[in-house]
Every structure is written in structure tokens, then in C-alpha cells.
Amino acid sequence: MSIHDTRSAELEATWRDPPGLRGVLSAVNHKTIGRRFIVTAFSFFVAAGILAGLMRLQLMHPGNTVLGPDRYAQIFTMHGTTMMFLFAVPVMQAVAVYVVPLMIGARSIAFPRLNAYAFWIYLFGGVMLYGAFLLNVGPDAGWFAYVPLSGPAYSPGKRVDFWAQMITFTELSGLLEAVIQITTIFKLRAPGMTLNRLPLYVWSVLVTNFMILFAMPAVMLSSTALIMDRLVGTHFYNPAEGGDVLLWQHLFWFFGHPEVYFIFVPALGFMSTIIATFSRRQIFGYTAMVVALIATAFLAFGLWVHHMFATNLPELGKSFFTAVSMMIAIPSAVQIFCWLATLKTGRLVMEVPLHFVLAFFFILVVGGLTGVMLAAVPLDLQVHDTYFVVAHFHYVLIGGAVFPLVGAFYYWFPKVTGRMLSGVLGRWHFWLFFAGFNLTFFPMHVLGLLGMPRRVYTYPADPGWGALNLLSTVGDWITGVSFLLFALNVWRALARGMPAGANPWGAPTLEWATSSPPHAANFPRVPLVRGVAPLWLAEPYAGHVRGLADTQREVLATTVLDAAPDHRMIMPTPTIWPFLSAVATTMLFIGSIFTPWAVVWGTVPVAVALVAWFWPTRAETAEHLALEKRP
């Protein structure tokens, strides 16, 4: 029995975003927003990659003069800020915006208008930061913006204010997405998808979003206090007036360490998804995997102090954080061993996504082991703030997140576009990236041990750091070439890639049940779920939900634990107000960089836009009432 039927055209019209410019600004379909989110995040990735290339060019030789200290400071700050705040965290939420509703058999994401608003806020915040950078007002106090260097006395001008306000934008967007995605996962699953049938990727998204809910307020608080110190002369961080410079570090890292796991945990979900599909079996140890994800999330909040071992903390207190920092390796070990067991007993399909996932077992493991080294206070005190740490976290973030993310890109690209990427180009991309990455970052371990500190725009010839730096720069060029091949592959696939069909990989989860690219309503017939790998069951489509309206964006809400049908609800239609609300919010945020009064007057347009957003129309209400019939 096909999942498609004759009503699908009518449904398509109901759920489609309107055409034309108005449609561009008022789209709310999660697939449209998800695509934009992903493309925007990858654009920032490219921008930050180019900045990294400039840094490598400057550091290629001792005493090089490609970049001066001012330009270099802006570039390394923008690189870190972009990668962490505008690429890595948003791209993980962006993929979830597209994939999660499909994977759980939902027709929509929860709060679709808020979802559109969160995207616009993220886009405007990023554009503001790059606008400032191009006008030579780019932040230059590091992505970590330690006070007092970032405070009013040592960073006059508006550079740091743009940085702090970018935090406000991205954290607002991130927190909204957390609420949206948690609600989606808890309330919009297809009937029968009980929590113990939730795909591991969806578990990882759920866990990540809870972490975001608890960690992001810390950085919003700390950056707002910084803005106030700078704009209205408060003294949160001014030791001369009873403030404390270490307060910033505690608040920033209380967010900043979990942030690494906002990036890493969804990538663990990509790993589990791709390994299961390409091993042709379920991941071994489903329950252990879920518990490991949750344990990682809890432990991630207990190790922020390992960024601060060189400050004035008591020795015994540091030992506690050493222990937690090492223990977080245990849930990762559980997952790695479960994946190895899965690979061992599976029948492997050696496609490109699996290549990227297998790289994790070398790169992330190296990064994890250097992380264990850094957890030991004595070792950390030697290599903290050196190139050893630069090597460590690039191994963790690129091996633990970017490689799986690129694997996920190859994996879901056919679903999103309906076209296959070339496997030959994909393999070239993989091997060049793998070689280039290791050539760039492995020498940095040695550089750190040889005494080279981080964040230096130049270095002398005497300590003998030149050769390894040159090697690293060459590695960066190879990585650059690999991503040019990636871009070529994407362009070629969009122009004339092989049609993908609904389920090109023979994958088990629900997103592969619908067409590629998916129907506007995702599933013309909302499936009933009877197992953890529905499409691998002998009879995947044994039943579906009946009774949802075709002319309204009606969805079925289900119960949190058992996904039993709970009630029908109608999702809002496309509207331009989330866009206009985001514009009003942006005016408020940017205005308040220049005057505190913007916080007062700027709220008026925001309030107007929000009222218009939620204003009910008579016709819509009548239609909704008409649908309220007894079952």
C-alpha cells in the first residue's frame, strides 16, 4: 500500500509556502526554514574557513607580515566566534529543524512561526557581525572576550559591543529553537513512536536542546553584564569597584563547556544514524546509548573549571574538576564500543557517509585522549593556552562534529534535494579532508609542547617553530581544496545529479518513507509506528492516521511517553510578521549598542509586530471552529 494517494495534491497546496517575494519573507514550513538555516550556517562556515586560511598564511613563517596585530586580532576573534556561535551550534539545530519532524513522522515542527522568527534573528545577528567586521569594527578581544581586556577601559570603541550583541541574537535564536524542538519531539511524534522507539538521532537532539536551555542563560547573563559595564558604567567586572574579573570566566565557561557538547552530542546522533543504516542492523545497545547521551549532558555541566586551572582556584577544588573531566570519557567510550560492536556484526555498505563516520574513530579519539591529558592539572598548566590546546579542540570539534556532519550532509542531501551526490568526488573530498586536516592540526600538538602560545600574530625564529607551522599551512591548503571539491560535487548534483528516489540508502527511519524532496505536508498519510526501525519491518506501512483535515494545517498531537493520539491541533499559516518582528528586534538590539534609550523606544515596534503576529482573523477562527467536530 502506497503512502501517497489522490488527496496529496490538495494537501500539498495547504502546506506549501506562498510563491514570490512575499513567500520568501513569510515562509513557515520547517523544510524551507531548515534549508535556509543550513545554507546560512554553511555560509558562515565558509567565511570562518577563509579567515582561518588568512591566519595560516600569516603564521606560515616566523616574523611574517601578511597581517598586523590589529587585523589578526579581529580575524582570530571572528574565526572563533563564527565557528562556535554562527556555525557549529546553529548548524546542528538547523539540521534538526529539517530532519526531526520527518524522522518522527510529523507534518510540521511545533511553533512554525517562532521557528521562522528564530531563523531571521540568527541571520540578522550574523549579518550584523560581518557588517561590523567589514567596516573595521570587528570584535578583537577573542571569542571568549575575557574581561578586563574586553571591558570599557581596554577595548574602547564599539568592537566588543558588536560581539556581545551578536551573543544576544544567537542565544535568543538558540533558546527559541530549543523550546521548539523539545516540544516537537515530545508532542508531535507519529502515533506508536513511544520514547523507546525514538531514533537515536532524535534522542541526541532532545538531550542537546535541554542542555541549551540550561547553559545559554549563563552566557546571556554574562554578556548582558558586559554590555552594561560598557554602555552604562556598571561595575560587574571592575575590580576597582568591587567587581570581579573571574566572574566572567565562571559564567562564560559554565556555558562554554556545555557548548562543546551542543555540537558533539547531535554529531553522536549522526554517527548512530549512519552506522545503523550502513551496517544494515540496529545499533547495538540502544538503552546504553540513550543513557550515555544523558550522562554526557549531565557531566558536561560539571567541568567548566578545567578552562581555569591557571587562575587562583584551590588545589583540591581543581581535583574535582579533573575527575569529572576524565569521567566524561566513559559515556563516550560506551558509545564507541557499541558502534564498534555494531560494525563488527553488521554487513557494511561502504558508501561516502560511512567514510566520514569512520574518521571519527581516529580523529575524535585522538582529541578525546588529549582532552584526558588536559584534564590533569599539572599537564594542563604546561599546555593550557598553547597550540596543543588548539590541536586538541580542533580534533574534538572537527573529528567529533564536522566529519559526522559532512557525513550527514552526504546522507540526507538526497532526501532534501532529490539528487544523489557523486560517490567518486565524495571519496576524493573525504581523503583530502582527512589528510589535510591531520597535516594542519597534528603538528600543533608538538608546537604547544615546544612552547608556542595561542593567539599570537607572529613568532620569532629562535624557538624553531617555523617548519611545523609551514607544514600546518600546507595542510590547510589541502583542506581548502577538499572543500572546493565538495562545493563542485554539490553544484554538479543540483545541476544533473542522479534522481535519488524515496529511500536510496535502504535506511530504516521514517524520513525515508516519504518522497525526495519530501511532500509539503511531509507525509500525505501520517504513518503508525510499530518499531524502532519502521522501514525495515516486513510490513512498513501497515496503517496510517485518518481524519486530519486536508484544507487546514492540521496535525495530531500525541502523548509524551507513549505517543498515543492526544488531540488534533491546527498549525499557523505563513505570515510576514515573524520577519517583521525580527526586523524590529534587530533594530532594538543594534540600537542598544549605541544608546541605552534604544532599549526603551525600541520595544514599541517589537510590541506592535508581536501583536500583529498573534492577531486572530475572523475567517480563520470560523474555519477552525468548523473542524471541531466530534470524532
Added chain:
Amino acid sequence: MSGLPLAAFLDTPPLGELSQDALRAAGPQAAATLALWWPTLALCSAVLLGILIALGYALATSGRAVRSAPGDLSSLANREPGLVRAVSVGVALSTVALLGLVAASAATDRKLASLDTAGALQVHVIAHQWWWEFEYLDADVTRRFVTANELHLPVGRAVELVLDADDVIHSLWIPNLAGKRDLIPGHTQTLRLRADRAGVYRGQCAEYCGYQHANMALRVVAEEPGAFTAWADRMRAPAAAPATPLAQQGRAIFENGTCAMCHTVSGTPAAAKHAPDLTHLASRRRLAAETLENTHDLLARWISRPNALKPGVYMPDQAYSESDVQALTAYLETLK
């Protein structure tokens, strides 16, 4: 406390070479850290190798399939006891190894904290954007003296560096001697270390502190106690009055111009504390926190155009005439 085992980790760089290297310990603190580093590296390498072998074994022995092959859900009904055992053993071994590392780390912490500091030399280190101020403390205040960017230490005697920052956060790192410690405005910290091998070691600020973070280095000269005492006596002496007319003219420019608004030359009216103490500038090997060799030409260029050599530095560029520059240089070169 340095005991025999740690001596194995002590290393002297070749004579005349400037060393900034965490893998060459010149004192007990760095040696104790290395004594933790090498076993940790060995254990971590073994773990990596083990995982790669397990991966290779899994890939070599598993079956192969094509994209259209059906998925296998038999594992849902079967508890796969062999895999449960293998994964449990792997997790248990990892846990044991991590606990071992926690214990080794704590033991090294203890060793580092128990450095015997009886009779230690005390130096007050104040970090500035972008240079280091060293005040050698003494119970007899008349024996205290101040210098900058070049830290002399007696071999074999413990040193207590009392750390403060004048502006932003900095971090003092002399990898051959000890791990780093931050200098934080509003919080005084102490770094205890000892140099057991004579030599010249380079140190550097490790916390990003603004534009010239890259050029905020220091030179540590660890010398035999006799040589150190002789050096300290020279440092306590006020500057000698210049003998040549050119140098005397330079001194006049120095004291009546802008130089004296920031710098001190002890024994003269120049006594400001905003910039490095120049009383014995000519005895230092390098200028501007290790940025430049202390040569006649570079000193002259530094006096008139510091921003060309260290962009962003707080010392202002000055419109001195060539003859003024030569006079100032001649004066500074008398400050041995």
C-alpha cells in the same frame, strides 16, 4: 624533593641556545610534570592503538552488503551476550585507566605543591601590557630593586614569584621551569619554582592580552649563586653619571623631555613607574620584552619609532631630531 627519579627528566639545552620547551625540564616542577606526561602519553597512545585495532578487526571481519540489501532486525530479539561482554570489558578497562590517571594527576599535584620554599627568593612580578616588571623583595627594604623583562634566578634555590597584573589578565609561562599561572587584576597569586640547571630560558605571556600579546616575552637567566649575587649587587647600584658630553646631553633630554614621565633611572630625577625601569637597560640582552636585540641601531630606532617595531605599544612615537636620538641612545648605553 627533586629526588632521583625526577632527575631523569632534567635536561640542559645546548650551551648558548635559548630554550622555550616544556619537554626539557630545568627544574623539579617541570620535571615532575614530565614524569606524568610520558606515562600518560604512553597510556593514551595504547588506547588509541587498541581502538584502531578493534576498528580494523571489525571492518575486516564484518560482512558487506549493497544499498538495496534489507536491514536485519534480529538483534532486537537476541540479547547478543558476546557483544555485551566485549563492550562491558572495554568500558571497565577504560574506567580503570581513567581512575589511574586521576590518581597519578593528584599525586603529581601533591609533588608540585610540596616544593620546599624555606629561604626562597621572593620576586614580585607585575604584568603590564606588554612587558614584565620584577621587584626583587628583601626583608631589608634598602636591598630591594626593580628591573624588567629579564629575570635572573639563582640555581638550586627555590623562588616564590608573587604575581599581580596592572591592567588586563596575563599568564606567566616559563615552560622549562614550571607550568603557567595567570596574573589577574584584583587577585594576587604565587608561582613557586626552582631552577636546577643553569641556562637561559625564554618565557612568554600565555593569556591573550591585546595587540602585542605575541611580543610579551621574558628571558630567564638561571645562574650559579655567586654570579646571581654579583648581578643583584649591580642591579642595586644606582645609575652612574654619564661621562661623555653626548651622553650627558642625552640625559638632559631624557630628564627634561617625555621619557622621564614614564621611566625610572634610579639615582636620577626620572622616577616614574608607568614603563620599564631603565636603570640597567644596557645590561639587558633584548629590548621591549624580547621583541628586539639590544643593539645600538635598534635602540635608536626604538626610541624614535616604537610603533613601527611593536605596533600598538603604549610608548609614543617621538619627533626627535637625529642628533637627539643619538644623544639619548648614547645615554641609555651608559646604563650598564
